[in-house]
Amino acid sequence: MTPADNNSNTPNDWAGVRRGQQRRPLEWLVEKGIFLVSLSAILMVFLIFLFVARESLPLVLGQVDARAARTSMTLDQIKALPTAELAKLLAMSESELATMQKAEPETVTLLIDAKFEEIVVAPTDKDANINPVAWRYLLRPHEWSGYAKPEYIWQPVSTIHKYNIIPLVVGSLKATLVALLFSVPLSLGAAIYVSQLAAPRTRELLKPAIEMLAGIPSVVLGFFALIVMASVLYPLYPDKSRLNAVVAGVALGFAIIPVVFSIAEDALTSVPRSYTQAALALGASKWQAAWKVVLPAAIPGVFAAVVLGFGRAIGETMIVLMASGNASIMSLDLFDSVRTITATIAAEMGEAVKGGDHYQMLFLLGTLLFAVTFISNLVADQVIHRLKAKMEGRA
Amino acid sequence: MDVQTPQLHFKEQPIDPDFGDFRVKSRDFASYFFTGLTGLATWLIVALLAVILANVVYHGWGTLSWRFISSDSSEDMFDATRAGVLPMIVGTSARVILMTLFVLPIGVITAIYLTEYARSTWMITRIIRGAVNNLAGVPSIVFGLFGAGFFIYFVGRGIDSVFYSEVEGGVWGKGGGLLWASLTLAVMTLPVVIVATEESLRAIPPGLREASLALGATKLQTIWKIVLPQALPGIMTGGILSVSRAAGEVAPILFTGAAYYMAGYPEGLRDKFMDLGYHVFALSTQSPNIEMTRPILYATVLVLLILTFTLNLVAILIRARIRRQMRSMH
Numbered sequence: 133m134t135p136a137d138n139n140s141n142t143p144n145d146w147a148g149v150r151r152g153q154q155r156r157p158l159e160w161l162v163e164k165g166i167f168l169v170s171l172s173a174i175l176m177v178f179l180i181f182l183f184v185a186r187e188s189l190p191l192v193l194g195q196v197d198a199r200a201a202r203t204s205m206t207l208d209q210i211k212a213l214p215t216a217e218l219a220k221l222l223a224m225s226e227s228e229l230a231t232m233q234k235a236e237p238e239t240v241t242l243l244i245d246a247k248f249e250e251i252v253v254a255p256t257d258k259d260a261n262i263n264p265v266a267w268r269y270l271l272r273p274h275e276w277s278g279y280a281k282p283e284y285i286w287q288p289v290s291t292i293h294k295y296n297i298i299p300l301v302v303g304s305l306k307a308t309l310v311a312l313l314f315s316v317p318l319s320l321g322a323a324i325y326v327s328q329l330a331a332p333r334t335r336e337l338l339k340p341a342i343e344m345l346a347g348i349p350s351v352v353l354g355f356f357a358l359i360v361m362a363s364v365l366y367p368l369y370p371d372k373s374r375l376n377a378v379v380a381g382v383a384l385g386f387a388i389i390p391v392v393f394s395i396a397e398d399a400l401t402s403v404p405r406s407y408t409q410a411a412l413a414l415g416a417s418k419w420q421a422a423w424k425v426v427l428p429a430a431i432p433g434v435f436a437a438v439v440l441g442f443g444r445a446i447g448e449t450m451i452v453l454m455a456s457g458n459a460s461i462m463s464l465d466l467f468d469s470v471r472t473i474t475a476t477i478a479a480e481m482g483e484a485v486k487g488g489d490h491y492q493m494l495f496l497l498g499t500l501l502f503a504v505t506f507i508s509n510l511v512a513d514q515v516i517h518r519l520k521a522k523m524e525g526r527a
Numbered sequence: 528m529d530v531q532t533p534q535l536h537f538k539e540q541p542i543d544p545d546f547g548d549f550r551v552k553s554r555d556f557a558s559y560f561f562t563g564l565t566g567l568a569t570w571l572i573v574a575l576l577a578v579i580l581a582n583v584v585y586h587g588w589g590t591l592s593w594r595f596i597s598s599d600s601s602e603d604m605f606d607a608t609r610a611g612v613l614p615m616i617v618g619t620s621a622r623v624i625l626m627t628l629f630v631l632p633i634g635v636i637t638a639i640y641l642t643e644y645a646r647s648t649w650m651i652t653r654i655i656r657g658a659v660n661n662l663a664g665v666p667s668i669v670f671g672l673f674g675a676g677f678f679i680y681f682v683g684r685g686i687d688s689v690f691y692s693e694v695e696g697g698v699w700g701k702g703g704g705l706l707w708a709s710l711t712l713a714v715m716t717l718p719v720v721i722v723a724t725e726e727s728l729r730a731i732p733p734g735l736r737e738a739s740l741a742l743g744a745t746k747l748q749t750i751w752k753i754v755l756p757q758a759l760p761g762i763m764t765g766g767i768l769s770v771s772r773a774a775g776e777v778a779p780i781l782f783t784g785a786a787y788y789m790a791g792y793p794e795g796l797r798d799k800f801m802d803l804g805y806h807v808f809a810l811s812t813q814s815p816n817i818e819m820t821r822p823i824l825y826a827t828v829l830v831l832l833i834l835t836f837t838l839n840l841v842a843i844l845i846r847a848r849i850r851r852q853m854r855s856m857h
Contacts, residue, residue, distance in 0.1 A: 159747045163644070170640035172633050173658040173721070176714050177665075183677040184669060235684060235697045321568030329562050330569075340843055341573050347839040348579065349775020350667075351804040352828055355811050356579050359824070386579075389572055419558035440664065447666025449778035450804075454812055474668045474778075481672075481782050486680070498672040502665060509664040513657060 184502055187495035196265050196489050207248045222247060228487050243485060264293050265489050271298065286460040286471070288480060288490045295493050297500075299462040303377070303470035307452055308445040310381020310466060315389045316438055322389075323396035323437075328408070328422035339397070346390035354454035357383035362455065372467035375457035380470065383451045392441040399433020399516070400426055402523045432519045436512035443508035447501055449474040473497050580832070587829030590822040596830065610823050612830055617792055618705075618800030619834075622780070623770045625709035625796075626716065631766055633713075634720025641721070642728040643750055663718035667778040674711030674783035679703060699797060703784030706796035711779045716769035723768055723846075727761015728754065730853035764845045771838035775831065777804040787813075803831045 190196050210218070219229040222243050233240050259277050262269065273282035276294065287294040326338050362379050369376075403426045411421035427434070457469025458479065477494050484491040598611030637655070645652040683700030691698040699706075731754055739749040755762075777785070786799040787809050793800040807827050814820040 156745065159745055162747060166636050166640050166644065169633055170637040170645075170655060173637060173655055173662055173717060176717065177658045177661050179677060180665060180669065180673045180714075183681060184672050187672075187676050187680075231684065231688065234692065235687060235700060318568045318572055321565040322572055325562075325565035325569045329565060338569055338573065340847075341576065342569070343843075344836070344839065345572065345576050347771060347775075347835055348576075349777075349804055349831060349835060351775065351777045351807050352583070352832060353579075355807050355824070355828055356582070358811055359817075359821070360582055386575065393572075417555065417558035419562050423561065443664050447664075447668070449666065449668040450808060454808065474666060477668050477672065478778060478781055481675075495672060495676065498669050502669050505664050505666055505669075506661060509661045510657070513660050 181499075181502060181506075184495055184498045188492045188499055191265055191489065191492040191496055194266065196492060197263050207244070210244055210248055218244075222487070232487070239485075243488075246485075259292050262292070264295055265493065270295055272296075273298075284462040286476070288493065289483070293489060295489075297473075297497065299460045300471060300473045300476055300497065302462065302464070303456070303460065304446050304452075304472040304474070306377040306464075306466060306470050307381045307384055307456060307472055308442060310378055311384035311388055311445040312438065312441060314382050314385035315392055315441065318385075319389045319393040319437075319441075320396055320434065323393050323400055323434075324422055324427065326393075327397045327400040328426055329418055342393050343390055345386065346394075348386075349450075350387055350448060351450040351454075353383050353386050354451040357451060357455035369467050372465075373457050373459075373469040375455055376468055377456065377466045377470045380452045380456035380472075381466075383455050384445050384448055387448055387451060388441040388444045391444050392437045395437035395440055395512075395516070396430075396434050399430040399437065399519060402433070402520060403429045404523065429523075430519070432515045436515040436519075439508045439512040439515075443505040443512070446472075447474060447505050449478050453478050473501055477501075583825060583828050583832060586821070587825035587827075590826035591829055595826055612803065612806065612827055614789070614792060614801045615803040615806045615827070616830070616834075618785075619774055619803045621705055621793060621800060622709050622712065622784070622802070623773050625705060626712045626773055627766055627770060629710060629713035630716050630720050630769055631762070634717055634765060634769075635724050635762055637717075638721050638724035638728060639750060639754075642725055643746070643754065659718045659721050662714070663722075665715075667715065667776055668781075670711055670715045670779040671782050673714070674707055674779060675703075678707040678710050679783065683707065701797075703780075703782060703799055704797040705784055705793055705800055708780045708784035708800070711783050712773040712776065715776070715779055716773050719769040719772055720762075720765040723765030724758065724762050726846075727758040727764070727849055730761065730849050731757045760845050761849050764842045764849070767838050767842040767845075771835045771842065774838070775804055775835050777802070777808055780805065803827060803834070807831060 185192075215229060216226055219226045222229065222240075229240070262274075268274075273284050273296070275282040276285065276292070279285075284296045284298040285294040286296055286299050322338075322342060326335050326342075330338060357379055358375070361383060362374050365379060366374050400422075407425050407429060408418075408421045411425045412418070416424070452470075452472040453475040456472060456475060458471045458475055459469035460471035460476075461468050477497055480490065481494055484494055595611050596616065597613055598609075599614045637659075641652065641655065645655070647653075679700055679702065684697065685700070687694070687697040687700045735753055735757065736749050739753045740746070744752070780802060784799050785802045785805040787805075789799060789801060807824065810820050810824045810827065811817075814824075
């Protein structure tokens with residue numbers, strides 16, 4: 133499954149050995165080319181981070197001002213503004229505005245119109261002068277006018293854009309938690325059974341069957357959760373939302389079962405047979421050998437499987453977009469509708485204006501997602517790598 | 528304890544409780560119980576898979592017809608007797624075929640470097656492997672953002688500002704299109720191709736390479752004439768797996784080219800396209816009348832599943848053959 137698992141045992145031994153003919157200059161060039169191309173994976177990871185983070189950079193640096201109230205201006209006055217001030221008003225960098233004016237002038241006109249309308253209908257209460265993309269409002273609750281107490285609110289389309297990301301983070305975590313609770317016991321049980329207990333012929337049948345689950349596109353799982361599962365489960369909680377963290381989480385669980393299963397199965401299989409044989413020779417049953425000898429030896433791999441499952445679940449989009457209800461309610465009740473980070477990006481990207489504060493906010497969420505999955509991948513990777521090295525050293 | 532301890536006059540030896548369990552009974556109730564429980568978990572997963580497939584086949588089979596597959600939905604998208612999915616099949620096929628053109632060469636070359644040249648102790652090898660693993664774990668929606676931020680807004684607009692600065696609204700950077708969606712998917716499926724190709728390269732006996740070298744071939748000649756032809760089935764597996772993965776992905780193409788509805792077919796690399804997976808999403812969330820569109824929805828899902836599963840099955844069969852080959856070698 134993971135390429136890092138392949139260690140130096142087989143063909144690599146000839147890697148640096150000079151045998152055969154001397155290389156020709158052209159071949160030397162081609163081989164350098166091969167090396168350069170092989171760097172593309174690194175380049176891509178780097179570019180992904182760079183370009184997702186780049187779009188949200190002004191916001192992170194606090195350069196964006198998305199205040200609702202502004203000095204009163206007429207439409208003509210706005211249009212007559214010099215580029216620098218107009219860029220500031222539209223919350224864009226000057227060069228961005230210049231490119232946009234060249235590439236799509238009608239978008240700029242639309243932006244100006246939208247801004248003008250904002251100015252006209254801008255509220256004049258205490259929140260009017262708040263810059264809602266300041267970190268304080270992204271992370272901490274605020275008592276918006278009209279609300280009785282400080283609250284966490286994600287509401288990007290309103291006169292005052294409210295971008296508190298906490299409800300989205302909580303939503304993602306809720307759906308992920310349900311997914312893990314549902315899928316980890318199942319897939320670990322299956323991994324133990326398939327790798328240690330099942331007869332070889334049954335194993336040959338079961339393994340591909342479970343891996344087939346990975347072949348179901350996530351949009352199909354989302355469809356299944358939305359059309360079938362939600363209706364089947366709804367009678368169990370008639371006074372709650374029909375689409376909620378549980379429905380989305382269980383469907384999400386389907387999606388990560390193959391991930392958790394195959395990594396855990398791989399880790400369990402990598403434990404040398406001699407461990408099991410020794411336990412069996414001492415009179416243990418197959419289950420006892422699996423549970424008390426093999427599983428403890430492979431436990432880092434199991435941990436890695438769960439971490440990767442977490443990363444996959446938190447980054448999954450279509451299932452939660454379709455089956456979670458998509459209401460950004462700040463609550464810990466698993467039967468409430470949730471709006472996850474991924475679903476928010478998917479649903480709102482279409483209506484966000486390029487370069488605007490909403491757009492940058494969505495890219496910031498993307499950067500956050502990237503960081504979380506990057507770290508969980510890194511951790512899992514290291515753990516698996518060490519486990520393999522240990523197992524192979526001892527074998 | 529069912530064993531009668533003889534009444535002897537020496538102190539009882541303390542027994543390690545864990546060890547005691549091991550030794551005495553090789554088949555106890557707990558073992559049966561937990562073997563059954565884990566077996567149950569396994570079969571439950573298989574059953575869930577079966578339920579999903581059966582549900583889709585049961586509800587979708589009735590609507591699936593040659594007419595459904597071979598006609599477009601220009602008349603009425605939501606009427607089961609007139610709607611068709613040909614534009615979606617064309618769009619999905621176009622984007623995945625285009626994708627393989629980008630991802631296969633790069634993936635195969637990377638795999639060649641990793642197996643034939645790099646040593647696992649090298650720092651750069653570890654970084655490349657780490658990057659590949661990481662790429663495999665990046666959320667698909669982030670690929671979507673990347674596709675929009677890099678391919679459309681950076682590359683596309685960059686091309687526009689250099690070559691088409693006089694064209695109003697831009698040419699390549701005006702929005703999503705087949706090319707940008709395919710490139711985004713190619714980045715996403717790169718790890719799939721690399722891992723599958725690497726596996727097949729490793730399955731080739733080192734003796735073959737050595738024989739070639741001993742006959743005086745250079746390393747590159749050996750790779751080109753001996754290693755690659757042998758690895759072809761594995762490379763095909765990688766290609767097929769990446770196609771099946773990409774065919775079902777919707778999140779990366781949301782912002783890079785998928786269209787909710789368009790009349791006609793994409794005619795060039797810059798055109799938007801309709802897509803099977805996106806159509807499933809659109810029908811199930813934005814349909815004006817879910818009861819009426821349900822048959823179309825199920826049939827579309829069935830088409831998508833048939834597509835991805837056939838591809839997967841072929842890949843699994845080829846892969847099983849490679850693994851058998853590898854086992855017999857060692």
